Amino acid sequence: MRQAGKNKLPCLPVALGELDIFLFGQGKHWDLYRVLGAHPHDGPEGSGYRFAVWAPNARSVSVVTDQNDWTPGRQSLHPVAASGIWAGFIPGFEKGWLYKFAVEQKHGGIVEKADPFALCTEMRPGIAARAWDLDSYAWNDAAWMAERREKGLPLNEAVSFYEVHPGSWRWKSAEYGSFYSYRDLAETLVPYVRDLGFTHIEFMPLAEHPLDESWGYQTGHYFAPTSRFGTPEELRYLIDVCHQNGIGVILDWVPAHFPKDTWGLGRFDGTGLFEHEDPRQGEHPDWGTYVFNYDRHEVKNFLLANALYWFKEFHIDGLRIDAVASMIYLDYSREEGQWIPNQYGGKENIAAIELMRELNTVVHDHFPGACMIAEESTSWAGVSRPVYTGGLGFTFKWNMGWMNDTLDYFSKDPIYRGFHQNQLTFSMLYAFHENFILPLSHDEVTHGKGALISKMPGDQWQQMANLRLFLAYMWAHPGKKLLFMGCEFGQWKEWNSREPLDWVLMDFPSHRGVSELVRALNRVHKDHPSMHAKDNDWTGFEWVDLSDYAASVITFLRKSPTGAPVLWAFNFTPIVRESYAVGCRIPGYWREIVNTDSALFGGTNAGNGGGVMAQSAAYGNWPHYLSLTLPPLAAVAFTPE
Template sequence: MTVDLTPVASSPVNIAEFDLYLFGKGRHFDLYRVLGAHPDVRDGHAGYRFAVWAPHARAVSVVGDFNQWSPGLHKLYPVAASGVWAGFVPGVPRGALYKFAVRQHGGDMALKADPYAFFAQYRPETACLAWDLDNYSWNDVAWMQARRERGLPIDEAVSIYEVHAGSWRFKTDQYGSFYSYRELAETLLPYVADLGFTHIEFMPLAEHPLDESWGYQTGHYFAPTSRFGQPEDLKFFIDACHNRGVGVILDWVPGHFPKDAWGLGRFDGTGLYEHEDPRQGEHPDWGTYVFNFARHEARNFLLANALYWLKEFHIDGLRIDAVASMLYLDYSRQDGEWVPNEFGGKENIPAIEFLRDLNTVVHEHFPGAAVIAEESTSWPGVSRPVYAGGLGFTFKWNMGWMNDTLSYFAKEPIHRSHHQNNLTFSMLYAFHENFILPLSHDEVTHGKGALLSKMPGDMWRMFANLRLFYAYMWAHPGKKLLFMGGEFGQWREWSSREPLDWALLDFPTHQGIMALVRDLNAFYRRTPAMHVRDNDWTGFEWVDLTDYASSVISFLRKAPDGAQILWVFNFTPVVREKYCVGCRAPGYWRELFNTDAACFGGSNVGNAGGVQARPSALGGWPHYLELTLPPLAALALTPESGPAQAPGPAS
């Protein structure tokens, strides 16, 4: 067929009644293939068909570099009484810049970005690019099939490396010399795989105009940021990750959006995606609009967006930002600044229903894909099934563990005996949810300092404390998340405008931290007792949590087959000789891990490879181990059947 590229007037576009019906009900899972801009050929003319929801607009047209940004030249037409405007514009090439010229309710003309645009201009420009979806051939069939067959990774080792793609590395010393998605596949991916992390979690990659928002004030929900390349380049990166055995998690922000005049806010002159009432529709902390979860079309926008990233980009999980701000109507508001729900309470019922619906749909349509809640309150059942009254998330960030543990480690060891509850309290609720233990970007910025700089003492003690901290984190029930830079002991707190301090890897102490993280990940992944039952009491048992005077605790991690790992932690810089720890199994206990090993930068105090259990009713245990506890260090041991092995060096 001969295609004529000569521009002609726009023409109406029919949208199927069933599509409009599903949209009105808030249940159109592929809505992004109906609304937005899509390549098409009509009557021999190539171009794009456009559709946008603007029910209170007086007129809508498409403007762009193909018509000199002239409102009214390529108008869109109302589709029945749906509030959707649609039309086919011939002569629009792939990559053309465009926006919608919306004659708003009230008469003003506004140039608005397409809410469903698949690609957008590099900041600070905000126009959309006419693009297409089906532009990449995937090579991860084996990964996707295995993910479906395994199902949710509740009993798997999950160790997440959190990344801000714009500041992991720069290609030059100049800010903005970002690595592209494809370059990250050649640099970031092998780095993460070598360290043994199972997943990369990106801070939001949806297009955003302000670098300092880190992506949490999203401008284009369906457009991967152009800072690092084109949408198919991101698909290439994810494809490469899957072929290397690494999953990809994406931070997603459904709670609020910025007030930029070109964006979603007051799209047709009224509050379409947001509440009109500022007590419901504006976030006081962030100066943003809050989504109106009671409106089906707004909920459908978000639901389709979540499914878009999972379906079109093969994302393995979504981490939902600021869930608490969605759950509570009075979040960060004073009396009189919020509107109670229909029952007089503070719960945001439409938002709760949206989250439950989102999690149900994701788990049904994308088996094995995780949905993770950053939820900082004591809301019950966040990661429990919807049918059991929960919110239906796969995992929840354990913010209580994070705060208590950081508080404990910031204290001088001489004072820790008075605060041991900060360590042990988490076990009272460790299995109420499917937890992830997060040491995220929020803990190393805004004046909080880097993890290493939070540790007390001289240089040696700071590094020893950090190694001990990581061992305690990896040993504790729950999946793991570590923000970039933490894996080698970054001194300086994170700034989004500077790369990590890679020169630190020239120093043995920082190399030791990296070696520790690598070995912890390997130990965690290959040892079922460390991860199979980390959401279940049957996988954990205290040995001794009462030795406050020595600041020593010990516990078991247990596998379904009976295998067990004994962890012993010494939170003081004192070497403790002949320290007795109860155990059940007789025979030889091999030392599997020692954070004081010389290869990690420690003093190499240990137990010569292991110890022989002795019979005694120590604390009710039938046997005990007489150990040498290294200073500010953790030990992991496991029983071996048969004769004692020959001693070896501390590992």
Template sequence: MSPSATKISPSLPVAIGELDIYLFGQGKHWDLYRVLGAHPHDGPEGPGYRFAVWAPNARAVSVVGDFNGWDADACPLFPVAASGVWAGYLPGFAKGELYKFAVTRKDGHTVLKTDPFALFAEMRPGVASRSWTLDDYAWNDAAWMDTRREKGLPLDDAISIYEVHPGSWRWKTKDYGSFYSYRDLAETLVPYVRDLGFTHIEFMPLAEHPLDESWGYQTGHYFAPTSRFGTPEDLRHLVDVCHQNGLGVILDWVPGHFPKDDWCLGRFDGTGLYEHEDPRQGEHPDWGTYIFNFGRHEVRNFLFANALYWLKEFHIDGLRIDAVASMLYLDYSREEGEWIPNKYGGKENIDAIEFLRDLNVVVHEHFPGAAMIAEESTSWAGVSRPVYTGGLGFTFKWNMGWMNDTLDYFAKNPVHRSYHQNQLTFSMLYAFHENFILPLSHDEVTHGKGSLIGKMPGDQWQQMANLRLFLSYMWAHPGKKLLFMGCEFGQWKEWNAREELDWVLTEFPSHQGAMELVRALNALHKSFPAMHASDNEWTGFEWVDLSDYASSVITFLRKAPDGSQILWNFNFTPIVREDYAVGCRVPGYWREIYNSDSELFGGTNTGNGGGVMAKPTTFGGWPYYLPLTLPPLAAVAFTPE
């Protein structure tokens, strides 16, 4: 028992306001995490903690921990009216103590459950909640937050995202588990990402999870930042430092499903409380998890409050919603007879659709400028279109089609690419149907898929050239950018969450060249409005030539509202193309502003001597043309002066 055990008496009733109960019942209590859970409380017997938990079908609920020998009879909670909430107050209970709820079901069986609203938890393999506080951090990012709020949604911004799994980015020693803390990451990750020129860091899920191998996608504590890397205040410090260095922070969030472990949300009071009772609606067959009951007000409120919690209490700039497709379809990954049609006989999950729409409306109302990002892999229409037009209301959608087609194309030997050029050009048929992010995420470089550079054909030089060409094409293509850690320097082995990145590679010139290329691409992306200002509309893009299949060459323009433009040329073969004619409208000198074959990046330095003069012609209906030298397996970009 803890030293405080002698001063803690059985819990006393704590009043919860009628308005709190009403809003919770309506599913609209945005600060629910300040009512339910464990919070400091100065009661009639002195300071302690008040507890409140929703368990409407329980026979009894109590607080247990080291402080009372885990005795389920020692510190009972009391029902609050007919709300389904149990509450109480423990004088003498201190910050940092471990606790759980002992929930007695109707059958008389008592199980120990973690607090769904716990603000902190013990380090794995333990799963107990840890009493904590919300307001012990002084922020220093007011300028960033004010600017974000005033600007609104970043649809026309130059956004390039560095995706990070903090448990394997870098270690203190070579031993697994010697993770960098949140504060270590503030000192190392932030300057690294800023130096490369990225605008945002996206963290894979940081909510507490007991299994490292789940990467955070099987969340155990939705309101508790994982203790692997420090305290909640340490995470706030990391976000604060990001903002002070001009970096936004995006957090992966998992509202679609949760693990079945008997200590967390599943069958919380002996019934399907947070999930559907019927496994055809309440269980995910692929992941062995429960699915939230999106039609229940209290469950919707739990998720609404959780999303707002990360945005409000941790100043997160955006949430990337995992596995949206699994939420939208009742028959997702199910055979006939394994799912229940909706009330109209269809396969659309109406409750989940309404939840996502309402979620996006609530977030955008409360936090103008915060981005909601959907990882949605189907052709569902209007994912990133406003709710009032019939869309789901997300800010951005991951372009999974672009990712799959482009990776498949680059994996082909250049001699065969001429037969598959449509894999590159097809994406432009739908490029502006949504507000897209082009993702090269962790999912593409793990579980037997190999590393990004490992997908490239040819000898080592050609593989590095193909990597530089792939990244160039990605940055030139309309859409925001997302790159997983390690891809920026061409890590050879596929990502393993139990190994740190191969940082030794960054000592070699070819890998340093890949990093220098990423710096150049990010600088170009920010500096030229043509690269981002009209990312989501046809006015920002124009094909120059997509028909030269035989040479595996494509050319297009990126254009800005002010009339400025950048001409991009891609040679997807190792053959140097000399005096290659490319049409243009603007006479005069076109300056070469980018060449992925530069020796600075590890290339052969084949190029155009800094630029070329446009020549008059009727070539292809263009009034002028540029006689270009196209380097091997390379991209070159020009702008008129």
């Protein structure tokens, strides 16, 4: 490698394809990341790197690098006619060298900017890009990718997500920053998740971000996997290993806003380029960030190409879109006078809505079987309905209402729960309006909210029993499942991104019991079609009894056309209820397939001895009934044999 300051070769003009420029102007260049940014190139002068950046209002743009002493003007890019793009070729530039763009802005002054299309970056706190390439990894997941295409969307499959913040899942030592690498995670996280039976890992944002405490939600480099854990090829390896072990990978993605750092996208050429100039449209008051200008074709193309990049170049299986509500409402978190109505006088952000619809259409068209997931916290209709029916086109929507109501119910002392049973039953009024995911995410166990188990009332035994009951209720309820790391073994302390999980708790039987229960729930969820095949359809659910407020007991059936029904009974009090009658249609023996009070899970082993015979007498509108023992603060599930 050359010594810093030795590369004095000029930046030579380089041609960009007319079709590339046309598609970019239309906002429809799906491989834009192969045109803009820095890419290996062979010219008459030898091999090197070709650079291109969109800065239509800049006076000049040059490449500054550790090879030219970071001096603006030495290697100037050339304007590409009628495109707003500056481009050039530097012979002798090598992979791994650091670079930035020195942008002489519209109103004067030169600002060093990070490459918006950087494929790799230096380790924080540095923000320079590393010259990299896209084609240095050989994939070994052809079988997985083919099966995903053939199966299509997993709407009727057993799906459970394990949400992970890789910087705090495990550490190599007690020293902050001793993160597991992508390769370490391939060796440890993947078998752990596979053993617990989760079908997917959902990673919090892995795009490069300068501040650890932002957890990736203030993205600095949209096309560069964070260097905290290794190289882009090592992230590909991690995803490849996931696929070879039958585990899908979802990435959190943040198209709603971006940081105001002077080196970033904001005021890139001295104007509101990626963001609106007007702060009523271009700034987020809560987060102190810029909002993308979704009206601009080139900005829309930046986001669409970025989403497709993760699917095409990293083989991910889905994107979870953060803060969708903040995108589709112009008045989101704004007072009167702080926002501008759309052309019809409404509060809907029409450009953002159209971006979501086009994004979902293009992803589903290009990558059959891939999931698009919305974190949308309002009652917007049709989030997970097809675009051709007027929906936003997402595959799934997070069910925030279920999460809030259920956590609030479980936080109450059991003596009061009978007065709030509607918090459990209300969700069934809208459970099939969308394709829902039931989320217990990182947001519920941080910022003073406490750990999941700390929300449960009672002494330590009751808290553990309540946690097991909560998890069983979550898995039994219609909808796909998402559980944040640490909740699967009952971590006591609130999640802190600067500390690893309390793995020492796995030495205690009660915590191992919670983990065993999660494994059992995933197995039941997968093995019984009635537990997942009709997640999005009323025909997959039937109340048996939702009216026993006095006992704080509810019972329901999960059903499917291809499997035996599963009867669930939940006792939300610490009182053992013996000879509790539950109506059923099918005579004969009903086998107990789940009992959260089992000693295996840390319970008292109260229950039904493995199953019960249906009584032939009618019970209410049911031709038969089961006489059950309902353990304290526990769920039991049965299926007929």
